[in-house]
Amino acid sequence: MPRSDEAGASPAFGRDYRYDRGPVGEPYARSVAVETPVNILFGGVPFAVMMTTPADLEDFAVGFAFTEGIVETLTDIRGVDIERSPQGLKVNVTLAGDSMSAHLARGRALSGRTGCGLCGIEDLAHLPSLRGVAAADPIEPAAVRIALQALDRNQPLNAETRAVHAAAWCDRHGALIALREDVGRHNALDKLVGALLRNGVAPDGGFCVITSRCSFEMVAKAAIFRASTLVALSAPTSLAIERAQACGVTLIVIARADRAMIFVHPAKSELVE
16 A cells, blocks of 8 residues: 655756846756645545545545545545555555445535645535534634744645645644645645544644645634634635634734734624734
């Protein structure tokens, strides 16, 4: 079985390029992020092909199955097997009997998806249902600042390649608990959720931080894990705000070193100093 943490970066050789002269100098190596097609199967039945950084694939498989609604708890998964094929990697998730039966009844298989939670649905009636998040004490602004500082220092693959997203989980004081990286923003969050589930991390003990834009699907995945707060370095979409308010997820977005914007309730938005 291939390692689940195959190289996330590989060297590529190029030359400097100047607008007044074109290519100059000798070729030199630069690390680039590895992007590999990963076929996810459930019980041997193909479900999705994701373009993924081939690291932490067990976490990815567990988190993907959970945020897609294929499983409800970790006990619904009996095993994860990884196999290399000429075209890429295959990740086969073995489900418990009832979960596999329910999955087959659902009858949804996707090819070439990018991680969007809507790709491949047949009808608007199949949009993911809202999952409410239990009320929790607000995260202190100082904890958000601490988390952002920790995020800068703990993205080794992005430091090497400048081409991947990160999703992190921090405790209520801002201390970094777990972080996963991937070329896909949805994949990074799925990997993080999988890691948290596999390590028994409770959602009421912290908050999530993502380096990407805050879209509807990212909010939905955070809400499925029952995270009460989602911090994003980039801006939210309109549907992300609507989904967060409907689910009870606090959004802290456009997060910078000195301030961010917070969306808590339809009638209230304010700046975090």
